[in-house]
Amino acid sequence: MVRHVYCDGGARGAAVATAPVRTPCGMGIDGAGQVRRSIAMPTQPTSPQPAVAACLAEALACARRGWLVFPVHGINDAGECTCGTPSCPTAGKHPRTPHGFRDGTTDEQQLFRWWKEWPDANLGILTGGESGLVVLDTDPRHGGDDTLAGLERENGALPHTVSVLTGGGGCHLFFQHPGGHAPSINGIVPGIDLKADGGYVVAPSSRPISGRLYEWEIGHSPDDLDLVPVPDWLTRRVSERPERQAGASKKRRGEFDVEEPRNGAEEGRRDDYLFRLACSLRAKGMPHEGAERQVIEAASKCRPPFPEAEARK
Numbered sequence: 001m002v003r004h005v006y007c008d009g010g011a012r013g014a015a016v017a018t019a020p021v022r023t024p025c026g027m028g029i030d031g032a033g034q035v036r037r038s039i040a041m042p043t044q045p046t047s048p049q050p051a052v053a054a055c056l057a058e059a060l061a062c063a064r065r066g067w068l069v070f071p072v073h074g075i076n077d078a079g080e081c082t083c084g085t086p087s088c089p090t091a092g093k094h095p096r097t098p099h100g101f102r103d104g105t106t107d108e109q110q111l112f113r114w115w116k117e118w119p120d121a122n123l124g125i126l127t128g129g130e131s132g133l134v135v136l137d138t139d140p141r142h143g144g145d146d147t148l149a150g151l152e153r154e155n156g157a158l159p160h161t162v163s164v165l166t167g168g169g170g171c172h173l174f175f176q177h178p179g180g181h182a183p184s185i186n187g188i189v190p191g192i193d194l195k196a197d198g199g200y201v202v203a204p205s206s207r208p209i210s211g212r213l214y215e216w217e218i219g220h221s222p223d224d225l226d227l228v229p230v231p232d233w234l235t236r237r238v239s240e241r242p243e244r245q246a247g248a249s250k251k252r253r254g255e256f257d258v259e260e261p262r263n264g265a266e267e268g269r270r271d272d273y274l275f276r277l278a279c280s281l282r283a284k285g286m287p288h289e290g291a292e293r294q295v296i297e298a299a300s301k302c303r304p305p306f307p308e309a310e311a312r313k
């Protein structure tokens with residue numbers, strides 16, 4: 001039986017979704033309980049940006065499940081990332097607060113403050129032990145669908161668990177965090193990332209640059225299903241990764257670890273190196289000033305040093 005009715009801009013799966021509408025989102029805040037009942041999915045549009053109400057409502061619903069959440073940059077009316085970076089490489093997906101996903105919280109008052117300040121913010125959910133979540137993120141543009149189908153043929157179908165259809169046509173499968181240390185791993189297999197400790201995912205009701213809202217899969221919202229444990233074969237796959245057996249860095253070729261000292265690059269590779277470094281830092285949620293400082297430092301270590309004025313761009 002279908003328990004959720006899809007509608008444009010709705011926050012499916014949010015516990016508040018059936019509450020009556022009293023005010024547009026973020027208006028007339030007068031204590032969390034009162035406002036929480038006031039925030040709802042409009043049956044008729046009450047705001048020019050339906051996603052505004054939806055992201056805050058979803059944030060509150062996630063927080064009540066014990067998941068730490070935080071605002072992520074949104075997409076403005078011109079179709080660009082609200083960070084203001086032209087052609088932002090992680091448009092509508094990177095954190096909006098100074099400490100990125102480390103600002104994740106379940107504090108409802110903080111959520112109201114954030115969405116009052118940035119009503120167009122998308123929503124991020126911190127994964128890992130603090131939220132009790134591990135998320136399998138498949139990206140069809142990099143073969144994630146085929147990879148997942150292959151893994152299921154090999155290991156048996158994945159269990160029914162909470163899942164999100166993403167704006168890029170992929171899906172996020174939510175699992176219980178196994179406890180202990182569960183690292184986030186990009187490209188655990190082609191087209192599939194594992195988001196766990198130190199990671200985050202963009203949440204339902206968020207509007208990506210594609211315009212197609214993230215949404216809970218019908219019948220697979222947290223109101224429909226309980227999270228299931230990470231399948232054993234997936235846990236084995238993580239522990240059997242050769243890089244980890246060798247005790248080597250988790251980073252893949254061409255990726256940067258933000259904790260790693262910057263060693264610069266040789267002439268001819270400097271442009272590409274600094275650009276990828278900047279994208280990587282921003283993708284990991286580093287605020288602009290911090291990322292700029294690190295890029296300038298890395299530029300000075302290039303051989304020959306890369307001009308600072310150029311690096312700032």
Ligand SMILES: [Zn+2]
Pocket residue numbers: 073081082083084085088089090091092094
């Ligand atoms: Zn941006």
